[in-house]
Structure formats: C-alpha cells, structure tokens
Amino acid sequence: MNMNGEQHTDTPHYLHHQKNVFSENIREIVFGVQDGMVSTLGAITGIALGSGSTGTVILAGIAIIAVESVSMAIGSYVSSHSEGKRTERVIDEEREEIAACIECEQTEAKDLFVRDGWPEALAMQMAEAAAREPRLMLREMTYRELGVNPHGKNTSVQNGFAMFTAYVFGGSIPLVPYFLLPIPLAMPLSIPATLAGLFLLGTAISRYTAEKWYASGTRLFLFGGIALAIGFLVGTFVTVR
Helix, strand or coil, rough: CCCCCCCCCCCCHHHCCCCCHHHHHHHHHHHHHHHHHHHHHHHHHHHHHHHCHHHHHHHHHHHHHHHHHHHHHHHCCCCHHHHHHHHHHHHHHHHHHHCCCHHHHHCCCCCCCEEEEEEHHHHHHHHHHHHHHHHHHHHHHHHCCCCCCCCCCCCCCHHHHHHHHHHHHHHHHHHHHHHHCCCHEEEEEEHHHHHHHHHHHHHHHHCCCCCCCHHHHHHHHHHHHHHHHHHHHHHCCCCEE
16 A cells, blocks of 8 residues: 555555365365376377277267266365365374473463464564463464374365376366367367466466466476377377277
C-alpha cells in the first residue's frame, strides 16, 4: 500500500503463497499429465507405425490409459496413505516420550533451537515455554526433530483422484486425433499437439517454482521427444499386420 492508501497490484506472483487445487496437488497432477502424455504418445505412435490399423491404435490407447490411470491412482493413494500412517505413528511415539520425560524433551528442544540458529539464551526460554505446554512441545519436536507436520491432513484419496484425472487428461491428448482422422493425418497432429502440451505443462509448473518457464517447458518437451523416438524405433522395426 502506498502513501495515498492505494494498494499495489503489481507484486510478483512468486511472492504470494498461492493455494489452489493445482498447487496443493502439484506432484500428482504434473506426474499424471506428463506420464499420460509421454507414455501414451510413445506407445500409440509405435503401434500406429507397426500395425497401420486405426482400430488397433484406438484400442491400445484406451487400454493404456484405463490401466495406467487406475494403477497410478492406486499407487498414489497407497503411498500417501502409508506415509500418513507412518506420520501418525511417529507423532504418537513422540507424544509418549514427552509424557514420560518432559525434562529430557526440554533439553533436546533447546539443542534443536540452537541448531536452527536461535541464540542459546533465547533457545532456553523457548524450550521452557514449550515444556509448560505439551501440545506446543509436541509440535516443535515433531517438526524440528522428525521433520513432520503434526497438523498435516490425510490427502491420500485426494491424491489418488488427482493422479487418475490427470493421467486420463494427459493420455487423451495424443489419442484424440486417431478418433477423428486416419493414421497418416492423425499422427502429424497427435505428435505436435502432445509435445506442445508438454511444453505448456512445463511453463505452468514454473509458476509455482523458481525455474524459468522456458527451461521447465523445454525439459518436458525433450522427455516427450525421447518417448516419441522410442515409439518410432519400435514401430519401424517391429511390424504387425
């Protein structure tokens, strides 16, 4: 806000803590969309070259998207759920340690504060204050000693759904042209559309990271090119009629 009471609106976006569906599930969304595009593009390009059959390409593409999206959603759910349960266990263990010997935890907390850069005298005061409130001590110890957020919510279902949706969306991009056009016309549309989608995904990621947009976009573009090259090689040397 300036001297006239007017609020500035030109603050760079990266200075704000942005919270939305994309930022909260960025790992699953990026992983799902990127893998959906890359895997499906490489596979159906190879199948299109090797079989020459539009029906085979569509069937294979649908099968790949269906199986992989469900598999990756389950994997994301299970891994997130397991991590959540592990977090609950270590928090319970820390709570038991605090109840058993608050003086021991106070000393340990002071050492952790000092390790993190707080002056020793202030660290002692902070540890004493935390010892008077077990919930505060639990929060500080789980965060500083274990690297765990005691207030984190279980997002395993949300992560699984985000992964499934992202993979289906990403996988559909290279496949859709084959529903509309024969292989000789669909392939030249599918490939650049998918590579462009990967580049745009990379630029979208850069909004939430410190990386330059063109560097992030180029990296995903190259990953897609590698998968495409593999699909071309397989389709060229393995022909099924």
